Amino acid sequence: MKKIKNWWMGLLLLAGVAITSCNDDDKPVFPEAPEETYDMTGFARGADVSWLTEMEAEGRTFYDADGKERECMSLLRELGMNAIRLRVWVNPADGWCNQNDVIAKAWRAHNLGYRLMIDFHYSDTWADPGSQTKPAAWENYTFDELRQAVTTHTTEVLTALKNQGIDVEWVQVGNETSNGMLWDEGMASTNMANFAALVNAGYDAAKAVYPDAQVIIHLDRGNELTHYTWIFNGLQENGAKWDIIGMSLYPGEDPDDSNGLTEWNPVDENGQTWQEQNDACIANMQSLIDTYQTQVMVCEIGVPWNYEQAEAFYTDFVTKAKQVDGCLGVFAWEPECYGGWNGYQKGMFDDTGKPTASFNAFARD
Template sequence: MKRLISLLTLLMTLLSATADDTFWLGADISGTSAIEAFGGQLYNAQGEPCENTKLMKEYGLNAARYRVWVDPRGGFSSKEDVLRLALRAKEQGMAIMIDFHYSDWWADPGKQNIPKAWEQMTYEEMCQALAKHTHETLQLLKDNGVDVKWVQVGNETTNGFLWPMGRATENMAQYAGLTQAGYEAVKAVFPDAICIVHLDGGCDPKRYKFIFEGLKEHGAKWDMIGLSVYPYWDIDAGLTKTEDETLEKAIANINQLWDLWQTPLMIVETGYDADRAEDGKLWMTRLINAARHQTNGHCQGIFYWAPEAEGHYRLGAFRNHRPTAIMDAFKEAASKQ
């Protein structure tokens, strides 16, 4: 009996370790609602109509990411819209990441606009509003049976968010306080959710040093560091000269960030020019392999941003409303899980 108990204990340990070692292959598919609302249709490689979430699952993705805006135009990426999409991901057995932009529209390193309803608020009032918005969104998901594995407290907050209130170069203490308000609101609803602070320019350690030292100094918490890794944008910004340099520097930064902060990491955004799909497949394969095998397990996954987007956005992964070869990199990686 003792031997049987020991064997069962060992088996449970091994199963637990396997679960913890999952490498997450995901995509931000927040644009699905807009495509459908305007009459768009996506197709699989065989030309058969296919809903986007199901299509991602067919390509081996095990996670989906959704952005949340506060009071968005047309209702896209509202908390109600996110619930509708998250229920589809749940049905496909996919883990879910929620990305709070804390804005009524796009938030990124070039713009972090305060929601219109919050514009006249004091710092203390804005902390309360941010916490309330975070709590209500996550509670809506929880009340409808949706579990949330990761939550981004801000999107690409390379210079903070909610400008000028939380602009990091001018008000690091307030950016940290707003981040902490979000962190605490997440934990109040989903105590086990992993809170992510996400910056762009994953190849550039200086911006990560600035933000995370500032957050630490002012008492803000995070559970995971999220990075954007885009060769196109890094080269355009002069951060790197080649795609190889972007890859090498991003992996080096991931390893350095682990050494500094001892918190896991994830590439929560990446993309490649879909007009160069075969090159994109090769690059994505290299990025996935490097993140998976050259970071000692500290990088826990990769999310492609808006693969279904095309026309107005060149770094998706579809053409003619169908997946390009770029998505094959994910399917092949999933087959090796």
């Protein structure tokens, strides 16, 4: 069992003890520091906190339920989280989520005993089902050069992490690659073989640095099975390699994905409630495990923080996911967000920066 100890608490106690006498007959008695331990093993109860350093730079602070200001990752650990996910952009305009920023956050997570997932977007900005834009520096590359760039970038970032003594348990090769990545060359609908080759470039690079890391291919819309079978059948036919199928689930309908309850509807465009979408995603997990003989991970999940059934949603999903043999964990996406940070309303803190009851779903057993 991996246990993390707050040794610093002992140092604080030692520093605070008043020594009134130093002779042999009246030696000071130091109280034993309480040892707080955290079991970071088992089912991954994860948080993607990729915005954290940017939020801190903008002056955002975090508080526990009693209103005491806290460091965010430490607070998340107390709330039950045992894994951190961090996205990587190649050369972002503002520097956030570049290699150095990722290392800074990963180092903090490592020192708190978190398990770590690195999410490669292979872009200078957001990569998702609607946009898989090549990094500007790769824009005029041939396909072979693109494949080599994936290898080089993956190797460089992971090697930099390893050189800091940071372990990486999972590596995500592409983000929500529901139609491939690095468009147009790697678009799955026009050239599945190219997409498979790019996946393998990332897979092989990850394994070369971290042989025991598990490599994830990640898609959105976890409640839609055909969305997955089309991609993974095609990848399988073209010799792609992966260890885990990653899934996202954002129930309801939110046309611009930027508002809270003003725009969000808990029923999606097909008339499915969040309960039905949860059940569909859970059923899809089992189908994917059986079909591809692979494990699954929910890499992103979220609903608006102020939805009255938010805690019920998370509790229902996490409880059912734990019962699936082959589901490795569930990651909330940017739960630390609050106050409409960057227009995102699906965090798990309220507008005062305090954790909501939704964290109960991620509490330790």
